[in-house]
Amino acid sequence: MVLNFTLSEEGVAVFHDALACMFKFSDDVCLEARKEKLTLTTLNISKSAYICFTFAANRFFSRYNFEGNAQYRDRFFCQLYIKSLLSVFRTRQGDPSRDKDASIERCDVAIDDGPGKKSRLVARIACRNGITASHSLAFEPKAPTHAKFDKTQAGNHWSISSRTLRQLMDHFGPGIELLDINTDEENRVVNFTCFTEKSQKRNANSNEAVLKKPLHTNIAVEMDEFDDVQVQGKLHIIISVKDFRAILQHAQLTSGDLNTTYSDPGRPMKLSYSGDGIICEFILMTVGEKDANTQKHKNPRANTAAAAAANSGRNPQTGLDSGSHRGSSVLANNDNQQSQRQQQQQKTPTRGPLAPRQPQFEIRPPPMPPPATARSDSLFVGQDDDQLWEPVNPDEDDEEDDADNARLEWNTTANEPVILHIPTSNSSTTCKLTKGAPQNPSLRISSYLPRPNAAEQTQNESQPTHLSAGLEPTQRLSEVRRFGLFSP
Amino acid sequence: MRFKTDLKNIRTFSKLTAALNSLEKIAWVRLDDDTVRFTVIPDTGSQVWASLSVDLIFDNYHLQSAEANNTINLELPLGPLQRALKSAANSNHANLRLTKRDGIPMLSMTIHTITKEAAGGGGRSSTYDPDDPFAAETSDIFQQESLELTMKREREKVITQDIPVRVLHPDTVETIMQPKVREPDVHIQLPPLLQLKAISDRFTKLALTAAASASAGRSGGAANANPKLELSANMHGSLRLRLVTDTLDITSVWDGLDNPELDPSQLAVPLDEHPSTRFRLAGADKWATVRVDGKDWSRVLSVGRLEGRVIACFSDDHALILYVYVPHYDDASGEDCVTYYVSSYSS
Structure with missing residues (x-):
């Protein structure tokens, strides 16, 4: 037996909630077990969202025992279909009208693997009416992909009651796809602005089209309502509304406070909250300002920057420099960037003197919508899901090299706030969170795993002594470079 | 051109918007010093002219226009308006103003609200x-x-809902006229609309089912996707709803309804010569009948959510007009009436 644990009725429900939330992003989940914790992680198809739920061994489970075996000494990992797990851990309704109570009393889960053994996850659900149901699920021995988020690079953060935020989301109407989190000039309020670029693209000037635009909603929340708030003035961070809603729907079930940390447009944003014995983390890619860099700029300097980026965009190594997201600020030299960043990390309501003031919102080109997440069980009715029904175009992937549609990839020359590590038994590679959704449904995380993507730096956070969320990479990239897997 | 107002009676405004929205997505709104008028004219189906006194839904109303009689004409999508009003429903305070964002005219609703932690x-x-x-x-x-x-x-949150609008030139709306109909043969107060709607919808579904099974039996043959209902009323307090298909003939009758008195001063003809007087004298068997489209009728009846008194005016085999009197929850007493010109069909 590699791993076995027991869940209470409550535990089953929480487990189910976590899986249901993940199912809104992806079809499969990676389970990773260690002595002190169990981790569920997943990455969505377009690799714009990474989800990690960590369950404390001693706190969340009624019983938890990781034994390991020769192959999996320190940790065990496998990949499972969320759908099948959901049906196993679904909550049974106790029906008081009948004499027998069908609710779950406990759930024993055992995983066995190794030579000469059947590789199965076996879940035995014991109900109060005396019925025991056993489920045996096959799994794939696949190492999980982990995204790492460098907190030190992300100077903006706030936290707020997730229920408050969830209620505010109700004010957003249908047909919107983007959420812009921004601050005003005086830094008094944080604005949540929902909008879409969709119908505008089709026929912006036609009179009828104007009236078909969805509601443009802005919610201003006073700084006072946030805890631990520090946000740079006039900063616009744009993420997918669907993802945000999916997160909040789960967050309001588990915890009081939602914490967010982020740096700049085009860089990842981390959202996290914790419950009783569970830590939930989401790393979302934010929309970069240059994503639509061929579109019109009013600012000629920004244009130059965009053109430069477009030219270099052919080369994935140097392409789409995420450091240049800020229009003209790209012209600042490295030192400037450094000092600017330092300033951001200090009290940052006002921007540093080196950062040129600019009418940021005006020059910002319309951002590309972040890729829609695979599934959209929206909590809200009337969601416009047209895109999901578009026929699949297998060629779409190739066309994405257009500058117009280019993927956002990591700038490998600058310090990276996030690097994805894929620890496997014999090597550690780094994969990129990409923007621009590959629509090809057959494209799975797995197809990326063997692809060596180089990144110059790995920044290890200090190894936590206590249980921490997520998992650390096993090897430094520099150690495996000599295997010749990476371009120089 | 300026328009700025606080909102009141948001529930009523919201219900009216919902009722109009069930017929057509875009409304023509005409604002002047005293009244706000919503007009909805679908390509097919019933049209609505709602004329409300400004005081009913607005407060601190400011209007300024270069047009004659100080009017503003707007084209307004009802869906977004309804969504915005929903946001405002439990607010502390909400206002509405005409503005521009990125050069596009907007009706901007600013809502001050508080989230409920407990809920x-x-x-x-x-x-x-x-x-x-x-x-x-x-x-x-x-x-x-x-x-x-x-x-x-x-803390109070400030929510801004921007509804895209189009400002209409007076010339564009000049040609849109409220329909003129002859004096009605029968006028009657309708029974509770929820009841009427439930039964009407039941009839419509039956007709659809009957048509579907009939056409299935005949292997092909276009099913009648738009069943017609026959509505009749007399001047003796009865309303009759009837459905006739190849296989069905069902009727539902309401009795004891009110035929309101007409105000002679409002009539173009003396009361004695009014068609309704002839219908009244002809007895309870003298029915004025129109045929309406079942689905359209159902959309019309969604005005029931306003909970107002509804008077139906029948012109035999010609037209059906509903006057919905918007109830006032405060002391105001305006001429707030939503008029439905129900599209009717000859038999």
């Missing part, structure tokens, strides 16, 4: 209750839920 909903029972200070007693590796959190000061 978070869906929270999973005791173990994860953030209000429970004992929930996070141990483990330092997990974030502590402090008691202070639950005491969190609650």
